[in-house]
Amino acid sequence: MLELKRISKDAVPAALQKAERYRLINHPWAAESICLDALQVDPDNQEALVTLLLAITDQFAERGAEAVAEARKLLPRLRDPYRRAYYAGIICERRAKAQLDHGGPGSSTVAYHSLREAMDLYEEAEAQRPPGDDEALLRWNTCLRLLRAHAHLQPAFEDQAEPVFGE
Numbered sequence: 001m002l003e004l005k006r007i008s009k010d011a012v013p014a015a016l017q018k019a020e021r022y023r024l025i026n027h028p029w030a031a032e033s034i035c036l037d038a039l040q041v042d043p044d045n046q047e048a049l050v051t052l053l054l055a056i057t058d059q060f061a062e063r064g065a066e067a068v069a070e071a072r073k074l075l076p077r078l079r080d081p082y083r084r085a086y087y088a089g090i091i092c093e094r095r096a097k098a099q100l101d102h103g104g105p106g107s108s109t110v111a112y113h114s115l116r117e118a119m120d121l122y123e124e125a126e127a128q129r130p131p132g133d134d135e136a137l138l139r140w141n142t143c144l145r146l147l148r149a150h151a152h153l154q155p156a157f158e159d160q161a162e163p164v165f166g167e
Contacts, residue, residue, distance in 0.1 A: 004037070004040075006037075006040060006041060007037050007038070007040075007041060008041065009041045009042055012038045012041065012042050012045060012048070015034050015037065015038050016034070016035070016038055016045075016047050016048055016051060018034055019031040019034040019035050019038075019048075019051050019055070020051060022034065022055075023051070023054060023055055023058060026058075028054075028055040028056070028058035028059050029055075029059065031051060031052075031054075031055040031058075032052060032055040032056060032059075035048045035049075035051050035052035035055060036052065039052065044077070044079075046078065046079065046080075046083075049074055049077050049078060050078070050083070050087065052074060053071050053074045053075075053087055053090075053091070054090070056070050056071040056074075057071055057090060057091060057094040058094075060094050060095055060097075060098035061098045061101055061102060064098075068091065068095050071091045072088070072091060074087075075087060075088055075091075081128055082125050082128040082129055082130065082133075083125075085121050085122075085124040085125035085128065085136075086121070086122070086125040086135065086136055086139075088121045089117075089118040089119075089120075089121035089122040089124075089125060089136070089139060090118075090139070091118075092114045092115070092117040092118035092121060093114070093115065093118040093139060093142070093143055095110075095114045096110070096111040096112075096114035096115045096118065096143075096146070097111075097146075099111040099114065100146075100150065100153075108150075108152050108153050108154065109153075109154065109155070109156045111150075111153055112147070112153040112154055112155055113155065113156070115143045115146060115147055115153070116143075116155075118139070118140075118143050119140050119143045119144070122136040122137070122139050122140040122143070123136075123140065126140070
């Protein structure tokens with residue numbers, strides 16, 4: 001039986017640089033693998049957790065709901081409440097984008113609600129952001145522009161029928 005080889009803790013920074021390069025050339029599965037190796041020797045490495053989360057979100061279009069759940073499982077491991085809210089927003093925003101790209105029945109509603117959830121999370125992050133960090137505002141604006149550019153995105157229809165007598 002073949003076993004994974006363990007990297008040294010000293011190799012983690014260089015490995016994470018390589019993981020970022022793999023994300024940039026659109027090989028998120030390779031970045032994910034490297035991050036898993038880094039986390040095996042340094043389980044609390046915040047940079048590895050963020051890069052892993054982003055590499056997983058890069059794969060939402062191919063892997064669907066399973067990848068969304070996997071990315072969300074990483075959020076509690078982020079120590080900083082600002083980063084937890086911000087990256088939870090990233091997950092929702094990228095889920096919405098994957099839904100938009102995929103299409104199909106119900107995708108417009110899912111995309112709408114995911115974008116609105118992302119915007120709420122970005123507002124939460126905004127309230128906790130460090131001075132000079134406007135990333136959450138930039139992402140919020142991106143979500144609003146996506147909603148405006150895709151007028152077909154609407155909330156789920158809510159039944160507003162009058163109650164029947166006797167109810």
